[in-house]
Amino acid sequence: MNRDKILFLAVVLLFALxxxxxxxxxxxxxxxxxxxxxxxxGLTLALYSFLYKDNPLFKFAEHVYVGIAAAYTFGQxxxxxxxxxxxxxxxxxxxxxxxxxxxxxxxxxxxGILMLTRFSSRFGWxxxxxxxxxxxxxxxxxxxxxxxxxxxxxxxxxxQPLSFSWEGLTLVLVMVGVVSVLIYFFFSVEHTGxxxxxxxxxxxxxxxxxxxxxxxxxxxxxxxLIGRVQFLxxxxxxxx
Amino acid sequence: xxxxxxxxPMILAFVTGIIGISIYYVPHSSAQGLEEVLARWLxxxxxxxxxxxxxxLLNLHWRRVRARQAGWxxxxxxxxxxxxxxxxxxxxxxxxxxxxxxxxxGYQWLFLNVQVxxxxxxxxxxxxxxxSAAYRTFRARTPEAAILLVAAVIVMLGRVPVGAYIHDFFPxxxxxxxxxxxxxxxxxxxxxxxxxxxxTSLRIIFGIERSYLGGGEx
Amino acid sequence: xxxxxxxIDRRIIFVFVFIGVAVPLLLDFNLPVKxxxxxxxxxxxxxxxxxxxxxxxxxxxxxxxxxxxxxxPMVLSxxxxxxxxxxxxxAICLWPDAVxxxxxALETVSAEYGKEYGADYAFMGYKPGGAIVxxxxxxxxxxxxxxxxxxxxxxxxxxxxxxxxxxDFDFVIDFAAGNSVDHWWVPYGQEKYKFPLGAGCTAVVAPxxxxxxxxxxxxxxxxxxxxxxxxxxxxxxxxSATAAMTSQSSTHxxxxxxxxxxxxxxxxxxxxxxxx
Numbered sequence: 001m002n003r004d005k006i007l008f009l010a011v012v013l014l015f016a017l018x019x020x021x022x023x024x025x026x027x028x029x030x031x032x033x034x035x036x037x038x039x040x041x042g043l044t045l046a047l048y049s050f051l052y053k054d055n056p057l058f059k060f061a062e063h064v065y066v067g068i069a070a071a072y073t074f075g076q077x078x079x080x081x082x083x084x085x086x087x088x089x090x091x092x093x094x095x096x097x098x099x100x101x102x103x104x105x106x107x108x109x110x111x112g113i114l115m116l117t118r119f120s121s122r123f124g125w126x127x128x129x130x131x132x133x134x135x136x137x138x139x140x141x142x143x144x145x146x147x148x149x150x151x152x153x154x155x156x157x158x159x160q161p162l163s164f165s166w167e168g169l170t171l172v173l174v175m176v177g178v179v180s181v182l183i184y185f186f187f188s189v190e191h192t193g194x195x196x197x198x199x200x201x202x203x204x205x206x207x208x209x210x211x212x213x214x215x216x217x218x219x220x221x222x223x224x225l226i227g228r229v230q231f232l233x234x235x236x237x238x239x240x
Numbered sequence: 241x242x243x244x245x246x247x248x249p250m251i252l253a254f255v256t257g258i259i260g261i262s263i264y265y266v267p268h269s270s271a272q273g274l275e276e277v278l279a280r281w282l283x284x285x286x287x288x289x290x291x292x293x294x295x296x297l298l299n300l301h302w303r304r305v306r307a308r309q310a311g312w313x314x315x316x317x318x319x320x321x322x323x324x325x326x327x328x329x330x331x332x333x334x335x336x337x338x339x340x341x342x343x344x345x346g347y348q349w350l351f352l353n354v355q356v357x358x359x360x361x362x363x364x365x366x367x368x369x370x371x372s373a374a375y376r377t378f379r380a381r382t383p384e385a386a387i388l389l390v391a392a393v394i395v396m397l398g399r400v401p402v403g404a405y406i407h408d409f410f411p412x413x414x415x416x417x418x419x420x421x422x423x424x425x426x427x428x429x430x431x432x433x434x435x436x437x438x439x440t441s442l443r444i445i446f447g448i449e450r451s452y453l454g455g456g457e458x
Numbered sequence: 459x460x461x462x463x464x465x466i467d468r469r470i471i472f473v474f475v476f477i478g479v480a481v482p483l484l485l486d487f488n489l490p491v492k493x494x495x496x497x498x499x500x501x502x503x504x505x506x507x508x509x510x511x512x513x514x515x516x517x518x519x520x521x522x523x524x525x526x527x528x529x530x531p532m533v534l535s536x537x538x539x540x541x542x543x544x545x546x547x548x549a550i551c552l553w554p555d556a557v558x559x560x561x562x563a564l565e566t567v568s569a570e571y572g573k574e575y576g577a578d579y580a581f582m583g584y585k586p587g588g589a590i591v592x593x594x595x596x597x598x599x600x601x602x603x604x605x606x607x608x609x610x611x612x613x614x615x616x617x618x619x620x621x622x623x624x625x626d627f628d629f630v631i632d633f634a635a636g637n638s639v640d641h642w643w644v645p646y647g648q649e650k651y652k653f654p655l656g657a658g659c660t661a662v663v664a665p666x667x668x669x670x671x672x673x674x675x676x677x678x679x680x681x682x683x684x685x686x687x688x689x690x691x692x693x694x695x696x697x698s699a700t701a702a703m704t705s706q707s708s709t710h711x712x713x714x715x716x717x718x719x720x721x722x723x724x725x726x727x728x729x730x731x732x733x734x
Contacts, residue, residue: 036352043361047362047365061358062314063314064321067320067323068351069358071321071323075329077287078329081283081287088340096614111288116288118292119295128249128453129248129252131452132250132252134282136254136255136260137256137282138260138441139257139440139444140258141264142260142645143261143441144261145650146437146441148645151435153649154431154673156673157672157674173424177424181425181427205428207385210388211389211392212418213662214392216399219684219706221367222367222475222479222705222713223527224366224524225364225368226705226709228357229476229483229705233483240486276598279587279597279602282590286590290586340608341609348561356558359523359526362524371475371716374717389721396714397714399681401488401707403707405707418665419672426665
């Protein structure tokens, strides 16, 4: 038996012993809630075993997650939308719910079913009708909104009257930053001379932004780890 | 046949795209009513789109099992866990699939005790790898990299209580970095990305961009 | 020696990180949390809604299990703040994975304040479509959500019966793990219907939302676990986020030490390579 197999068996045995103790001592309730905590702790540790080495326990937990998550999403699509909006209003006794039924809902139902023909080599072309509606309407809805919200509304605060004050200096700095970053991303013109200088300033602003994003990303990832360790130490082991 | 397979979808994309743009600017109640109907229909079509992803996932794992590829046993685990959860979805705490969603039951239990811990743990593993990467590869080799590094360190210290404990400079500097240079750069990126989205949307509406039609026989 | 340190087994780094996280949690001491203007703005808006009387808040859940440690604490704090002022709450989900999390948060906090489902709060559940759901809600909430998550007609719920569209909400808060604020809520919702919009987001997303705060499209923002801890302090109910900030501080210091050490050894090895 090699070292990894011994380590694996030792960890499983320790896990079983710890849980046995927690149940016997009453720290974990002997009901579905307690079983749930044990299952959650087991899956958490199985996934963390990847930090030592890729192993069957990690792969098992990973694949269980994939299957459960896919089926959960099915439930969230079925109950509120496919059943709730398309089927239930037709068959229900509740008059308020029945009032939401409409024969026009046959249109998106048919479009949705046509979309599923994507997997057929013979009838797959029918799905293009659904995708055309989906993509075309999405593109049309996006254009005026993005222009208004992300272009015009973003340009306005950068084009305010200047003043000899800290706010005025900040405004100048922001304007310089926005313009230099936009010029940096304009690759149709060679970045030499004046354009090169402005583009260099843009790079500095981008580096500060990426540094801030990196700092926040580290913070975010560590927060997730802290959350899991809190679960293990508090909800499972009751050490906190 | 070419009309049905290619031209009709492109006409539909054009018409729905133009309608989508126009109804934004028309305040009349009929235009707003049309927007509401079209959006509701699109929502329902989106629900069917989920099955495309589900089919792809299950098909991928089925092919692995059938061909007995390396690790096919894990693909069987995917099917078993999917089957277990689907059972509880359809059981719906005793009321069946043709009732509104139940508030409790195996479905909720599996979500809270399997999906949530697995999902949270998978992403928390990144904390370890980001730490290792920061030690091994985060080098101030150039002035630009040094700027990035200094900004990252200031933000990391400024956003946690220990930074303020060390000196008030760190939270103030972190706040300024976020509100001024970071904001300016993000705004520049946002303007560029938004103009790109508008350009791509126009290309789709006018039929220049046709990748959404997919490949295959025309 | 320096080469060995530069190429150290990464599992040793993992151990340091784990110790940095676990030890402060076990020692149970807290450092004071400093409130940022973004978090204060969120708090002030809810206080303003409460002062105006009979307010209603829409909470949008756009996150999943992977970001629960960051976002769930801020959800709980905001719910406590709303319920403590007797504000009505309507909850929707734009991510399917958020449904169970939203349900858990609503049930936990409503029980603390004795709030009644239907009269004080409502949970409308998940609808696929993201931005399209917002467009639909902007025109007619009952068209987007004809029933709540449990099958009751939205026209029959006291909380939602008088709500016609997004314009009728006094404050909308999106809890975002992805780009639901900048790609969905701002362009498809706030821009046209001009309701006050706030965000509770992960730390990864927070820097991207700064332009919207500056332009006034976002009232305020809670960024990451630090934002959650700040809000817990503002509402006077410290929870898991506050407890986590000491670990956050220690791990940040450890990481900064690693970065400084790594760079120091890199420059030393580079200089000695040059001198050879």
